[in-house]
Amino acid sequence: MYNIDKGGLKTYSNYLVSAMKKKGKDIISSDKLDYKNYDLVHIQFDYSLFHPFGLRIIPKLVLLKLHRKKVVLTFGVVPPKKEMYARNKLFTILKKIILPISTKTISLFCDKLIVMLDDLEKILIKDYGISKNKIKVIAHGMY
Amino acid sequence: MKQIKCIIFGSISKVKGYERAIEIIEKNPNIFLTIVGPLWGGNLEKSTLDYLKEKEKTLKNLKVEIRMLEEEEFEKYAKANDIILLPYWREVPASGIFPRLLRYLVPMVAWDNSDFKDYEKNFNACITAGSVEELEKKIFLVYNSLEIRNKMREGAKKLLKKRSWDNIAKEHWKLYESLF
Secondary structure (H helix, E strand, O other): EEEOOHHHHHHHHHHHHHHHHHHOOOOEEEEEOOOOOOOEEEEEEHHHHHOOOOOOHHHHHHHHHHHHEEEEEEEEOOOOOOOOOOOOHHHHHHHHHHHHHHHHHHHHHOOOOEEOOHHHHHHHHHHHOHHHHHHOOOOOOOO | OOEEEEEEEEEOOOOHOOOHHHHHEEEEEEEEEEEEEOOHHHHHHHHHHHHHHHHHOOOOOOEEOOOOOOHHHHHHHHHHHOOOOOOOOOOOOOOOOHHHHHHOOOEEEEEEEEEHHHHHHHHHEEEEEOOOHHHHHHHHHHHHOOOHHHHHHHHHHHHHOEEEEEHHHHHHHHHHHHHH
């Protein structure tokens, strides 16, 4: 599991990986894209972690696909188009234009996208044009 | 009048909806609000930080602590308060703070965003509001009703069991396997 967040997503990854390890599964959590010994890479994703607009994840996704890895990506948050905000009006407009493009591109390189809520699935489909088949809803675990 | 202690956890961000809680404490000096969390995101959240610091100067019932809590501190901070507030903007449909704090069984009053509505509707694990007035009413309702607090506690226990990490890990692994 690949995660570079130091806050909520890090805690999330640690708990998830530790629950899987308890079941004897071969999985690690890392802030390095350590894919060589693994068949699948699960990325904990937030647009702000791969600024600008999540675009910085795309070269990593290309690399993973070149190495024929299965890729699963979990979105922490997917902002609905009508409620997006950024530091000023110009950035808000840019965000509204670029986020759907970056999200669509990200989805092309992923085998499955995970969201934690039904509403986020609806946003991905309606505002970002992602196919329903690509998305799986798995609720947030309780600590 | 007794003091009602409320807290907002998590990284400092405009979308946490501090202004909603602050509007309430400005009207109710008996509600004491603590805001605790680290500051990330640089310039994006500078105005939020300035706003909080300015409010802290003028309000005696507001305390702002800008720092990342250690894992073991979450329990201490949660249990030192009567209510955990999550008045988030709708841009934040999901919260990592809620699942993290649920085990401490401290009542949570949240905005009616997607995940909070789910926790309320299906588990009674929290109470939601869709306006500042409603949020204010619900704070008093939860604080004054032992019956409601007990119901929330039971709901929280149910939710903790159903969405345990073991169950969530199983779902993830099943998904991984389906890709091969």
